[in-house]
Amino acid sequence: QAERSDDILIAKLRPGQEIELEVTCHKGIGKTHTKWSPVCTAYYRLLPDITFTEKIKGSDAKELKKLCPVGVFDIEDIGKEKVATVVNEGVSCTTCRECIRHEKFANKINLGKKLNVYEFHVESVGIYKPEEIVRRAIQ
Structure with missing residues (x-):
């Protein structure tokens, strides 16, 4: 019997x-049809991994x-x-590759992605808070 x-x-x-x-x-539920989904935008990205070879x-x-x-x-004073x-x-890196397009820096910087480290963005339509949406999605 459904609640009334x-x-x-x-x-x-x-x-x-x-x-x-x-x-x-x-x-x-959203799994059945998107009209029941409390999310309007949800996406993730792998975080960048930037290292210097020299x-x-x-x-x-x-x-x-x-x-x-x-x-x-940034520039740091070391000695x-x-x-x-x-x-x-x-974290703010968009991997635009501008730093490695220049010949001077191409072999001095490694630009990649960290494996198994994600940044999630979940936008709610107001029914649930984004934190609750993620919590329920994991269940």
Whole structure:
């Protein structure tokens, strides 16, 4: 037996108005049909893995920092040298490959993807919070 609720608002009527209505409701899950899915956008990406095969120093480090459109690289003072480093483990990297297009850096930087490390984005339509959607999806 399905649950019954008497307080579901269907429409608001003004004095003298009326509606003749026959309603049938079905409860379903997104696996059956997308109309029951509480998610409007969901996607994932593998996180980038950026490593240096050799140190990039001085003016080359400054040039590399300027090449990246999303600011993945920074310059760190190590002793008397200024050396290029990866900021925030490269999370903001879109793997646009601008850093390795330049011949000067092509053999000094390895750009790849971390295996088994994902970044998920789940956008809700409001029925459930994104955290709840992920929790239920894992079950």
